[in-house]
Amino acid sequence: QQPVQSPQAVILREGEDAVINCSSSKALYSVHWYRQKHGEAPVFLMILLKGGEQKGHEKISASFNEKKQQSSLYLTASQLSYSGTYFCGTEVRTGTASKLTFGTGTRLQVTL
Amino acid sequence: AAGVIQSPRHLIKEKRETATLKCYPIPRHDTVYWYQQGPGQDPQFLISFYEKMQSDKGSIPDRFSAQQFSDYHSELNMSSLELGDSALYFCASTVVGHEQYFGPGTRLTVT
Numbered sequence: 604q605q606p607v608q609s610p611q612a613v614i615l616r617e618g619e620d621a622v623i624n625c626s627s628s629k630a631l632y633s634v635h636w637y638r639q640k641h642g643e644a645p646v647f648l649m650i651l652l653k654g655g656e657q658k659g660h661e662k663i664s665a666s667f668n669e670k671k672q673q674s675s676l677y678l679t680a681s682q683l684s685y686s687g688t689y690f691c692g693t694e695v696r697t698g699t700a701s702k703l704t705f706g707t708g709t710r711l712q713v714t715l
Numbered sequence: 716a717a718g719v720i721q722s723p724r725h726l727i728k729e730k731r732e733t734a735t736l737k738c739y740p741i742p743r744h745d746t747v748y749w750y751q752q753g754p755g756q757d758p759q760f761l762i763s764f765y766e767k768m769q770s771d772k773g774s775i776p777d778r779f780s781a782q783q784f785s786d787y788h789s790e791l792n793m794s795s796l797e798l799g800d801s802a803l804y805f806c807a808s809t810v811v812g813h814e815q816y817f818g819p820g821t822r823l824t825v826t
Binding site for chain 2: 605635637642643644645646647649650690692697700701702703704705706707708
């Protein structure tokens with residue numbers, strides 16, 4: 604099943620903060636976060652392994668709650684370059700097979 | 716650093732024609748994934764290969780087939796093309812369990 608992201612879309616002014624949530628009904632091995640700009644390939648942001656870890660990347664950080672099968676992406680002091688569609692990808696592993704299922708996406712627009 | 720290479724970048728085909736998309740993964744990556752992304756949609760997983768063997772299959776139509784060759788490049792073969800096959804097709808490569816690196820995509824237009 605496809606993970607569900609919320610909100611579906613958000614508009615921010617430059618400098619504001621945002622949180623994007625990703626929820627899955629499956630037991631997950633990891634959660635990946637990607638940002639995609641229109642017509643371009645998704646760009647990897649970060650990966651969170653099960654264990655409830657939190658990671659940071661510049662002003663973007665994320666957490667993974669293994670028990671709830673939820674992950675959140677935190678964008679602080681947003682910049683115009685943050686605009687794009689954010690996808691979480693939930694990873695399920697079976698042996699050597701690893702399958703990433705992308706979430707429904709959150710469209711983020713940062714304005715002046 | 717080397718990235719994932721896809722060719723062609725753009726492809727225009729007519730209905731019922733065939734198309735072949737190629738993907739060259741990052742060196743030493745052992746896993747290749749194919750995704751299809753329609754306008755305004757999230758990437759849909761089609762198929763994956765681990766060490767040249769098919770490892771998982773998603774929503775790939777029977778008209779499509781794929782393989783990974785001895786040099787690790789992969790090809791997605793699409794036959795009897797339909798209008799609904801028009802989409803961006805991404806290939807991604809990884810070392811299993813790590814982040815996926817996406818190629819620039821092939822934009823397929825079926826007319």
